[in-house]
Amino acid sequence: MREFRYSRLLQWSECDPAGIIFFPHYAGWMVEGVNMMFLAFGVDPTATTETGQRGLPSTGYSMNFHSPAILHDTLIHEIKVSKIGTKSVSFEHRFLRDEVCLADAAETRIWIEKTAAGMRSQPIPDEVRAELESEAPLRHPLDRIERPVS
Numbered sequence: 001m002r003e004f005r006y007s008r009l010l011q012w013s014e015c016d017p018a019g020i021i022f023f024p025h026y027a028g029w030m031v032e033g034v035n036m037m038f039l040a041f042g043v044d045p046t047a048t049t050e051t052g053q054r055g056l057p058s059t060g061y062s063m064n065f066h067s068p069a070i071l072h073d074t075l076i077h078e079i080k081v082s083k084i085g086t087k088s089v090s091f092e093h094r095f096l097r098d099e100v101c102l103a104d105a106a107e108t109r110i111w112i113e114k115t116a117a118g119m120r121s122q123p124i125p126d127e128v129r130a131e132l133e134s135e136a137p138l139r140h141p142l143d144r145i146e147r148p149v150s
Helices: 025-040 126-133
Strands: 003-009 052-055 058-065 074-084 088-097 100-110 112-115 118-121
Touching: 003 025, 025 058, 025 074, 025 088, 025 100, 074 100, 074 126
Parallel strands: none
Antiparallel strands: 003 074, 052 112, 058 100, 074 088, 088 100, 112 118
């Protein structure tokens, strides 16, 4: 199943006064990472479609911390699709510094779309399911932006 990996430099605004990354940021990075994964295979999970808004909200997650991340560390965020249901998809996350796991997490998200009755869970579209099941490598979505040559 699909895997995605990217790096991030930890910033001062993400730290507590001791220079240790404030733990709730991991949850935010999980949201950002899953969105980047979807964008990397060409699907915006929060796009407005002809029927209205869609989304990929989390139904819950669990996280384990093994070692603190500190200011200016470069972390690798690994995301793996672990299970695909009819309307849900589960992910495993690992946050690494020099291949040492600092934290890991598991989460489940549901595919929702606006219907006449409001936002409701829907079956994951076949083309999205095929991308989630793929083992083809993904590039970070920013790698696709053409930059001017100076």
